[in-house]
Amino acid sequence: MSEREQSPRPRVYVTRRVPQPGIDVLSKECDLTFWDSDEAIPQDVLLENVRGIDGLFCMLTDNINTEVLEAAGPSLKIVATMSVGFEHIDIQECQKRGIKVANTPNVSTDSVAEFTVTMLLACSRRLLEGVDAVKKGQWGKWKPMWLLGVELHNSVVGILGFGRIGYGVARRLKPFGVARLVYSDVTPMGYAADLGAEYVTFDEMVRESDFVCICCNLTPQTKHKFNKKVFEKMKNTAILINTGRGGVIQHDDLYEALKDKVIGGAALDVTEPEPLPKDSPLLQLPNCIVAPHMGSNTWPSRNMMSATTAKNILAVFHREDLVGEVV
Ligand code: DGY
Numbered sequence: 015m016s017e018r019e020q021s022p023r024p025r026v027y028v029t030r031r032v033p034q035p036g037i038d039v040l041s042k043e044c045d046l047t048f049w050d051s052d053e054a055i056p057q058d059v060l061l062e063n064v065r066g067i068d069g070l071f072c073m074l075t076d077n078i079n080t081e082v083l084e085a086a087g088p089s090l091k092i093v094a095t096m097s098v099g100f101e102h103i104d105i106q107e108c109q110k111r112g113i114k115v116a117n118t119p120n121v122s123t124d125s126v127a128e129f130t131v132t133m134l135l136a137c138s139r140r141l142l143e144g145v146d147a148v149k150k151g152q153w154g155k156w157k158p159m160w161l162l163g164v165e166l167h168n169s170v171v172g173i174l175g176f177g178r179i180g181y182g183v184a185r186r187l188k189p190f191g192v193a194r195l196v197y198s199d200v201t202p203m204g205y206a207a208d209l210g211a212e213y214v215t216f217d218e219m220v221r222e223s224d225f226v227c228i229c230c231n232l233t234p235q236t237k238h239k240f241n242k243k244v245f246e247k248m249k250n251t252a253i254l255i256n257t258g259r260g261g262v263i264q265h266d267d268l269y270e271a272l273k274d275k276v277i278g279g280a281a282l283d284v285t286e287p288e289p290l291p292k293d294s295p296l297l298q299l300p301n302c303i304v305a306p307h308m309g310s311n312t313w314p315s316r317n318m319m320s321a322t323t324a325k326n327i328l329a330v331f332h333r334e335d336l337v338g339e340v341v
Contacts, residue, residue: 024068024331025089029055029076032096033313036071036320043328044069061085069327071096078103083111092330096323098122098179099259100340101232108341115340116326120178121318122310127182129283129309130227130257134187137281137303138225138253139163164224164251164278166190172223173197174216174239175230175258176206183227184209196222199230220244225253232259240264245271251278257309260286265296272299283309 026044028037031052040046047063049055054075055063064070064086072078074097083090083104093103094116108115136142140161147153147161171187173180176197184195188209195211197203202213216239220226226248230236240254241264248254254277256263265286271277279301285294288307296302310316322337329336 025066026069026071026327027064027067028071029060030073032071032323033317033320035317036096036322036324039321039324040071040327043331057082064090068092069094069330071323071327072103073097074099074102076102078108080104080107083107083113092116092327094323094326096319098338099231101259103340105341114330114336116323116330116336117338117340118319118322118326119338121322122315123178123182125312125315126179126229126257126309127186129305129311130179130183130229130255131186133257133281133283133303133305134166134225134227134253134255137255137279137301138166142303143300164253166192166225168193169224170194170196170222172214172219172226173211174219174226174228174236174262175199176203176211176213177229179257180227180229181205181209183229184211187225194222200235217247220247221249223252224249225255228254228256228258228262230258230262232261236262238262238264240268242267242270245276248277250275253278254280255282256280257283260284260288265294268302269295269299272296272302275301279303281305283307 023045026040026046028046028048030049057077060082064082066089067086068089069092072095078093090113092114093108096118098117098119100117103115105115140163144161167190169192171192173184176199195209196214196219197211198214198216198219239262245267268280272280281303283305284307290304297304326336326338
């Protein structure tokens with residue numbers, strides 16, 4: 015009898031150590047194998063370990079390309095990523111092979127929206143410069159014009175991508191006394207009216223905003239959307255926050271714009287590439303803060319992301335609806 019016949023339970027491969035809730039969901043019904051590490055799986059090991067699986071539980075760091083799908087073979091029914099973003103998966107190739115793709119919408123909305131506000135406030139109030147000055151013994155007597163920042167009060171906030179996270183950011187920022195909320199997206203969103211947020215062109219948004227939050231996915235349309243030409247249209251005091259995807263910003267142009275004070279500052283939780291090399295010139299700029307893609311780093315979010323990924327896998331085995339069906 016072949017190994018496959020002895021084991022009717024579907025085989026699922028998990029490409030990382032992940033929070034327990036997802037494991038609990040899957041282990042009842044599936045045979046699970048893991049890349050038992052907190053670090054990303056090397057591509058050659060992934061290719062080896064996916065052979066003959068029915069479901070793949072993957073991360074945004076895994077490149078799920080034709081080669082991986084081919085290595086998995088015809089048994090593979092579902093690629094479920096423990097992320098909202100799915101640009102690391104070859105969607106067309108999955109579709110061609112009749113493989114479902116699922117993500118984890120909703121469950122990290124609050125954590126990422128909160129972190130976007132955190133980054134915005136930290137950058138606009140120059141928090142890290144202040145903390146650094148204290149550590150370096152540069153904190154002298156109180157000075158009237160030291161480390162001055164800008165306020166949200168009376169400001170214009172622009173949001174690129176008014177989905178759940180964009181809306182969540184706007185909702186949190188409004189009580190700060192923001193004068194105007196504007197957003198740019200592929201289409202106006204009905205729910206924007208709840209907050210009085212105005213749908214404007216991308217051009218108007220970048221020209222008018224004191225703060226611009228990037229809350230969109232990386233697509234061919236958003237790739238390097240923020241570049242030299244766009245920075246030149248922005249206010250020279252504007253603060254740019256990116257918690258979407260690094261590739262939305264052309265980073266060499268951003269460096270020049272920050273260095274030459276074409277814009278006021280930037281707070282990046284996502285970069286191109288990731289990780290950002292430690293010799294990146296962006297890290298030398300006082301008006302740029304960079305975090306290591308940690309927008310959804312909370313226990314509630316990560317537990318839910320893990321459980322949702324697992325449920326999406328089971329849903330395919332059970333022929334039920336998926337929570338985050340991409341295709
Ligand atoms: C996602 O879910 O795509 C985030 O970038 C990871 O938190």
